[in-house]
Amino acid sequence: MDSPETPAPGAADSRRDPAKLAEAAQQTNWHVYRMTPTRTGDMPVALNPEAAASHVQNVIDWRINQLPPEVPLPEYIHDKLPGIYNFVAKVAGVDVDSLPELSAADDHDRHGLHIPMLGHAYIAPHATEGLPEHVEKFYQAMTESTAVHEIAHGVANADPGLTHNTVIMTPQTGGTSYDYVMTEAGGLGKTHFYTKEGTPQTGQTLSFLREGWAETLAMRYMAEQELNGELAPNYPFVYTTAEGEQLPIGPKYVVMCEGMWGVTQTSLAAYAMDMLDECLATINPSSRQLFDIMRDMQHVETQIQAQQELAATLNSLQPGLYKELTTLAYTESDMVKGYKIAQELKTLMVP
Ligand SMILES: [Zn+2]
Numbered sequence: 172m173d174s175p176e177t178p179a180p181g182a183a184d185s186r187r188d189p190a191k192l193a194e195a196a197q198q199t200n201w202h203v204y205r206m207t208p209t210r211t212g213d214m215p216v217a218l219n220p221e222a223a224a225s226h227v228q229n230v231i232d233w234r235i236n237q238l239p240p241e242v243p244l245p246e247y248i249h250d251k252l253p254g255i256y257n258f259v260a261k262v263a264g265v266d267v268d269s270l271p272e273l274s275a276a277d278d279h280d281r282h283g284l285h286i287p288m289l290g291h292a293y294i295a296p297h298a299t300e301g302l303p304e305h306v307e308k309f310y311q312a313m314t315e316s317t318a319v320h321e322i323a324h325g326v327a328n329a330d331p332g333l334t335h336n337t338v339i340m341t342p343q344t345g346g347t348s349y350d351y352v353m354t355e356a357g358g359l360g361k362t363h364f365y366t367k368e369g370t371p372q373t374g375q376t377l378s379f380l381r382e383g384w385a386e387t388l389a390m391r392y393m394a395e396q397e398l399n400g401e402l403a404p405n406y407p408f409v410y411t412t413a414e415g416e417q418l419p420i421g422p423k424y425v426v427m428c429e430g431m432w433g434v435t436q437t438s439l440a441a442y443a444m445d446m447l448d449e450c451l452a453t454i455n456p457s458s459r460q461l462f463d464i465m466r467d468m469q470h471v472e473t474q475i476q477a478q479q480e481l482a483a484t485l486n487s488l489q490p491g492l493y494k495e496l497t498t499l500a501y502t503e504s505d506m507v508k509g510y511k512i513a514q515e516l517k518t519l520m521v522p
Pocket residue numbers: 320321324382385437
């Protein structure tokens with residue numbers, strides 16, 4: 172009973188096969204360095220491709236071993252995929268074909284995941300069996316928002332000129348607890364610290380702004396689909412932290428469907444970007460929005476200029492703000508920290 176329909180762009184197929192994922196990752200541009208002691212301190216020395224090969228294989232294997240178990244992609248997402256891919260490609264200014272494949276995974280720890288090196292994104296669909304139809308619809312909307320968010324992360328390595336993986340091998344001496352520092356892909360790439368044995372990552376950089384960017388794109392999509400809080404602008408939406416603190420959040424960062432609403436941790440970063448934009452508009456009306464600057468950081472021809480613009484723009488609000496925001500990690504406490512920095516600036520600057 173094969174269906175004759177053509178597959179949606181990016182829809183999961185045999186690309187989930189580990190051998191094919193490994194092959195795709197091998198084709199990426201890799202830079203491998205070894206930290207080597209010199210008289211003036213440790214210096215990264217580039218390895219030639221032959222010497223680098225086994226280390227490249229190590230990190231690819233490590234990534235593939237981390238993949239969560241795959242489950243079928245829900246039909247409601249499959250039907251929406253062409254629209255989602257076209258929306259992300261249009262807003263980000265990239266080719267649909269350069270965006271990551273999407274599949275579904277059984278992953279209780281998070282809603283979704285994007286692995287730049289493997290060109291693959293995952294969503295963990297909510298279990299809705301036995302729930303009333305309106306609740307199911309709400310969870311479907313939340314999952315749809317996650318799908319947009321994860322595919323949006325793929326914009327960072329959509330430009331082949333920016334797609335590379337950097338691995339720096341660090342000797343485990345002097346108190347370091349990792350063997351590799353690895354940066355995956357383009358202008359909003361991820362940096363991981365981990366060991367050859369595959370010990371879970373101990374850190375990432377640029378998380379706060381990267382999450383805010385992807386979530387802003389997801390919320391723009393939800394607005395287009397009329398699935399967010401724009402429908403109820405006076406409702407007091409809040410994000411409740413693990414400690415029970417309630418943080419007010421703008422209605423457009425809320426997924427709203429069938430009378431229910433939900434908000435994710437990364438919405439804090441998206442809302443913070445909005446608050447910072449309001450501050451910028453107050454002090455410099457000609458300033459570009461942070462989302463647009465960060466979009467340009469993901470294209471090779473504008474990357475360097477945009478990165479400098481982002482630093483200068485943030486530091487114009489408060490000296491050192493760029494460093495402060497770009498060193499926040501992907502943890503709830505750091506997301507809350509970034510939110511509070513933006514909220515405080517808005518209180519001070521926006522009349
Ligand atoms: Zn994310």
